[in-house]
Amino acid sequence: MIWRVLAVVLAGASMKIVSPPIGVYEIHWFNLIPAFWAMREEENRSNAWLMYLFGVSLLGFNYNWVSESVLTFSNLPDIVAWGCVAAYALVFAIPFWVLGWSVHWCRERFGLGWLWLVPGLQVAIEQTWPALFPYYHGALFYRSDITWQFASILGVTSLSYLIFLTNALGAELFFGRRNNDAPMIHKHQFLTLGIIVFHLVFGWWRRDAVEQQLAKAPTIRAAIMQQNVTMTHRLERSPWVAIRDWGKQTMSILDQKPDLVVWPEGSLGPVNPDDDRPTKALGGRSLKQFFSDLADENDFAFLIGGGTINFHDELDEDGFPTYTAYNSCYLFDDQGEVAGRYDKMVPLPFGEYIPLADTFPILRKWIKGPGNFRAGKEVTYFKARSQNLEYTFSTPICYEAILNFQMHKMADADLFINITNDAWFGKTAAPHQHAMLTTVQAIEWGRPLFRLAYTGVSFVVEPHGQILYETKPFEEVSRVETIRMGQINTIYRQGGWIFPWLWVGFWGYVFGLMAIERRSLRIFRE
Secondary structure, three states: OHHHHHHHHHHHHOHHHHOOOOOOHHHHHOOOHHHHHOOOOOOHHHHHHHHHHHHHHHHHHHOOOHHHHHHHHOOOOHHHHHHHHHHHHHHHOHHHHHHHHHHHHHHHHHHHHHHHHHHHHHHHHHHHOOOOOOOOHHHHHOOOOOHHHHHHHHOHHHHHHHHHHHHHHHHHHHHHHHOOOOOOOHHHHHHHHHHHHHHHHHHHHHHHHHHHHHHOOOEEEEEEEEOOOOHHHHHHOOHHHHHHHHHHHHHHOHHHOOOEEEEOOOOOOOOOOOOOOEOHHHOOOEHHHHHHHHHHHHOOEEEEEEEEEEEEEEEOOOOOEEEEEEEEEEEEOOOOOEEEEEEOOOOOEOOOEOOOOOOOOHHHHHOOOOOOEEOOOOOOOEEEEEOOEEEEEEOOEHHHHHOHHHHHHOOOOOEEEEEEOHHHHOOOOHHHHHHHHHHHHHHHHOOOEEEEEOOOOOEEEOOOOOEEOOOOOOOOEEEEEEEEOOOOOOOOOOOHHHHHHHHHHHHHHHHHHHHHHHHHHHHHHO
16 A cells, blocks of 8 residues: 555656646656556545545645745744645645546446546546636646647647546556456557647647748737846835836837837736826826826837725725725826726635635734735726737736636637736746646637736747747846737637536536435435
């Protein structure tokens, strides 16, 4: 048993090497074989707990940065912060329990069909399990320009399916040898090989075909700006100092004639960009006028990440005005007019709000640090222009860009602009993992994605997945780069997104039948 435990723990820990920033993604085709090998026939419950241990190991090694966020954003001590890491791993490893239980359950009932069914269960889990930070195994291939193209057909979960298929096939060879009956699995091997060959040929063809289209596409020039600022420094410095610093960076790139300038999420702190009150800090101009003049005089579209605070007449229990706050971004067009505002529709739990705090206000007194932001109600499609090109863009804020259900609502744009503030992760693997998951949207929806982070990672992702102009976390950057505005009509966009839902339906049906069968047996025994 000790070898089985060691196998699943090491397999889970190996995901640290597969995941960015290390990113040795090639081994993911086979690194899960030890975890499957540890499963035994007629020991479904033990298998479930072993795979659960695999999940705890995977999450514990990959998400230890949760402690950094807890310490930065709250008043909780170190031991509680690491307790949060443990709790995260213990809770979000639950789906692996189901996966482990299903391996030999499927093998006993469907024979070699389990090779094709268990990867589908993993797809269903990735699609439906309410993870705070989604983990798509297929996304780990975001730097493989050939393999990555497959996600344009059926989405990133289809790559997860392939990964679990090859690992399951490798494990089946051990199962057969262990039982001294070595099943004839040649047809499954050839079929799997055929799929792998197809995905490689398709990837090679699509990468070159999309590149030819992008070579003819119109372009815009966008400013990539980020700062070397820790979260502690950002929280302590005055919003007016932040505005001055971002303003200086913007002035430094004006000679490069940008068409689009973006200030990232949180660049203004709790300040409304359209505030029209005169201020001494801006020489008597209002903040709105300052931004308007900057955009109008230099002929660029100006997207600004900032807060929106609306005060009410009512007072709270301490005698202060009540208010409603949103995490927002504003567009000033090239004429200096406010052309729209988007309020983040999916605030981050424990970062931007405390769950259940409206029902139990005492939670806000116990847990200091998280904000009190409300959710926006609808997507804003901004319009901008560059010379003779008119285009639209949507603006997923922070982790909205890694949520498929949210991006489905924001997909009808020519460009995705993801603004984020990853400083709260510190110098950990999280900024790289967060950036990795945003690349999914470009390949699936066939649109360029411009990611602008407060401290990095910032980049441009093209519709065939090529990553351009990538920055490192915590380095100051101020430059203007070209974005090719090609729009590719992917199979995923036309309906391929249904792939994971088919597996959700299949496994929902299977589990439903099992529940009915167990209930019938219980009634019969009674």
